Amino acid sequence: MTRQVWFSFKPVGLDAGVRHGSLTLTGATAEALRVPVTLRVFDIDFPAQPRLHVGGWEYTDGTMYGVTAQNREPLIEHLRSRYVDSPWATAGVLGYPQFDGAGSIAKEPATEPLDTWVARWPQARCYHVFCNVRDHIAGTKIGHPLFEPKVGAWIRFWVAHCRTLGIEPHQLSLLLVDEPGSRAEDETIIAWSQAIKAAEPDVVIFDDGTRPQERVLPDILAAVDIICPHRPRLLEPEGEAVGLVRQQVEAGKRLYFYSCMGPARLLDPYAYHRLQAWSAFEHGGEGSFFWAFGSSSGDSWNEYVSANTAYTPLFMSRDAVTPGKHMEAIRQSVGDFEYLCMLRDRVADLEANQPNHPLLPQGRALLAEAPQRVLGAPGATALKWEDQKDTTIADGVCIEIGEMLERLK
Numbered sequence: 001m002t003r004q005v006w007f008s009f010k011p012v013g014l015d016a017g018v019r020h021g022s023l024t025l026t027g028a029t030a031e032a033l034r035v036p037v038t039l040r041v042f043d044i045d046f047p048a049q050p051r052l053h054v055g056g057w058e059y060t061d062g063t064m065y066g067v068t069a070q071n072r073e074p075l076i077e078h079l080r081s082r083y084v085d086s087p088w089a090t091a092g093v094l095g096y097p098q099f100d101g102a103g104s105i106a107k108e109p110a111t112e113p114l115d116t117w118v119a120r121w122p123q124a125r126c127y128h129v130f131c132n133v134r135d136h137i138a139g140t141k142i143g144h145p146l147f148e149p150k151v152g153a154w155i156r157f158w159v160a161h162c163r164t165l166g167i168e169p170h171q172l173s174l175l176l177v178d179e180p181g182s183r184a185e186d187e188t189i190i191a192w193s194q195a196i197k198a199a200e201p202d203v204v205i206f207d208d209g210t211r212p213q214e215r216v217l218p219d220i221l222a223a224v225d226i227i228c229p230h231r232p233r234l235l236e237p238e239g240e241a242v243g244l245v246r247q248q249v250e251a252g253k254r255l256y257f258y259s260c261m262g263p264a265r266l267l268d269p270y271a272y273h274r275l276q277a278w279s280a281f282e283h284g285g286e287g288s289f290f291w292a293f294g295s296s297s298g299d300s301w302n303e304y305v306s307a308n309t310a311y312t313p314l315f316m317s318r319d320a321v322t323p324g325k326h327m328e329a330i331r332q333s334v335g336d337f338e339y340l341c342m343l344r345d346r347v348a349d350l351e352a353n354q355p356n357h358p359l360l361p362q363g364r365a366l367l368a369e370a371p372q373r374v375l376g377a378p379g380a381t382a383l384k385w386e387d388q389k390d391t392t393i394a395d396g397v398c399i400e401i402g403e404m405l406e407r408l409k
Contacts, residue, residue, distance in 0.1 A: 006328075009039055016043035016406075042402040043409070044342070052277055052337040053256065053286055054330065055086035055128060056293030056313075061093050061117040066295030066312065070319035076120055078314065078321045079293060082331040086126040086173075086287065089117050094129055094158050096138050103140075103149030111161055118165050127162075128173045128206060133192050142191040151192060152199035159200045169202035173226065180209040186220045193223035208258060216244055221251055228256040228289060231276050235381040242283075249284050256280070256287030261383065262309040269329035270391040272383045273313060275375060277333035278394070281340045282371040288333060336394060339401045343367050346408050363408050370397050 007023070018040045025033040058079065059065060060072055067075060079087075095109035118127065135142050137150045159169050176192050177185045186209075193205045207224035210233050227248050233241045234257075249255050257280050261267060276288045296308045300315040300322075313326030347367050350357045374380065374397055379389025 007037075011039070011041045014041050016041050042406055044402065044405045046335070046338055046342075049085075049125075050083050050334045050338050051286065051341050052083070052280070052288055052334050053086045053126060054082075054084045054334060055088060055126075055287070055289045056084065057088045057130070057289070057291055058293035059088055059090055059130075060120055061089035061113060064090075064294070065292060066300075066316050068318050071316060071321055073120075074321040075293070075316065078323070078327075080121075080123070082327060083334040084293070085124055086128055086289070087117075087121045087124050088128045088130065089114075090130055091132045093117050094131065094154075096154055097157060099138055099140075099146075099150050099153070103146040103153060105153050105157060108157065114158075114161070115165065118167065124171075126171050126173050126204075127167060128175065130175045130178060131192075132178065133176045133188060135188055135191075142188065147191070148195040148198065151195035155196050155200050155203060159203065169200055170204060173204040173206045175206045175208060178208065180207070180211075183215060186211075186215060186217075186223075190219050190223045206256075210241060211244070213240060213244060216247065221248060221253065224253065226254045226256055226287070228258050228287070231257040231259045231279055232261060232383065234279070235383075245283060255283055255285035256289055257283075257285060258289035258291060260291035260311070262311040263303065264311050264313055264326055265303070266385055267326065267383055268385040268387065268389070268391075269313075269326045270394070271380055271387070271389060273326050273329040274333045274336065274394060275380060277337040278340075278371055278374050281337055282375060288330070288337075290330065336398055339398045339405075340367075340370060342405055343370070343401050346405060350408065357408070359404075359407055363404055366400060366404055370401065373397055 018038060021037050021039070023035045023037055025035070056079075058067065058075065060067055060076055063069060063072070093114040095113070097105040097109045098107035100106040121127070137147060137154065140146050140150055159172065162169070162172055174196070176189045180186055180189060189205070189207065196203055196205065204226060205224045206226045206228060208228040210229040211220075227245070229241065229245055234245065245255065257276050259272060259276060261272065267273070273290070280286065280288050290313060292311050293313070295310060295312040295316040299317050300310065300312065301317060303310045313330060314324045315322040343363065344367055347360070347363045350360045350363065354360070374394045377390060377393050379387055382389060
């Protein structure tokens with residue numbers, strides 16, 4: 001059986017510079033094989049906390065989509081080690097209270113589901129909940145005089161409880177309706193958002209709709225804080241999606257991207273998983289999400305017998321999690337995004353404080369051209385693994401950025 005062996009380096013504490021070495025492979029009968037290795041450490045410091053938000057609807061508050069009681073902790077540790085900072089939970093962690101006749105809370109909801117989930121992700125930067133709301137709360141319809149008071153009482157209770165867990169309102173992100181496909185669903189989002197914002201204006205409303213022009217209206221734009229369109233739609237030739245995203249970002253919306261295609265094993269880790277972060281940077285975004293980190297196919301080691309599409313970028317069984325190239329590409333994209341942000345910040349600092357720096361024009365030019373050198377390369381929008389493309393371009397551009405950052409110190 002022919003297999004690949006991957007080596008990764010974490011040069012924490014190493015001085016900058018180039019180091020040379022080799023790997024020696026020996027077997028029972030074959031002649032020893034010596035493989036030269038060169039490690040270069042740039043004279044720059046990455047932040048301990050990367051900027052890119054990464055998430056994947058893994059729903060570790062329960063056991064679903066391949067998450068079990070046995071593999072849940074290994075999965076969380078695996079994701080955290082790859083810079084996933086935006087975990088997802090189902091609506092059950094923000095249960096509804098019992099209300100009295102005036103719309104106030106008569107009996108508080110159970111807090112244990114939220115407490116347990118948050119305890120599993122103590123260092124997350126954002127906590128995302130798919131609320132899956134309908135046109136009512138506890139039987140009170142949108143438009144009824146008690147609808148807004150009930151929603152307000154509900155969200156005030158949970159914001160107060162989140163604060164006891166060290167979570168501020170801006171760290172709580174609510175997906176009200178998943179992939180809204182109609183004006184009626186937009187109106188549900190609008191009604192809930194207005195009621196939530198009236199009570200707790202800093203809670204974040206997250207939206208993963210990719211709307212046509214006729215549904216990008218002022219009321220839905222006002223209702224959401226983060227737009228998270230489907231990136232593959234933006235790659236379609238002669239589509240309107242890119243222009244609509246720019247329009248919404250210019251209107252002040254925060255931007256994430258997500259992708260939802262499968263089976264994951266047929267998708268190119270480079271074009272599909274890694275380059276999404278480059279698209280986020282190019283369009284002024286801050287997040288890269290994927291459906292989904294859980295395995296809806298059950299056991300990743302025999303996906304041929306599954307009745308469901310396998311989306312997970314890693315390999316899951318009932319009791320274990322194994323790294324995969326697709327998840328490693330997501331991890332690497334976090335570093336790519338940081339390279340780009342560090343160059344952007346350094347250029348901006350020089351423009352403000354050293355406008356005559358001799359290398360500023362070169363730094364500015366590299367910043368301007370870097371995203372399209374990667375995203376505009378032949379085959380970069382072809383998302384299947386079988387599609388031909390040069391997958392070394394992003395590495396090359398990152399090395400150029402590293403070298404430029406060293407020179408701009």
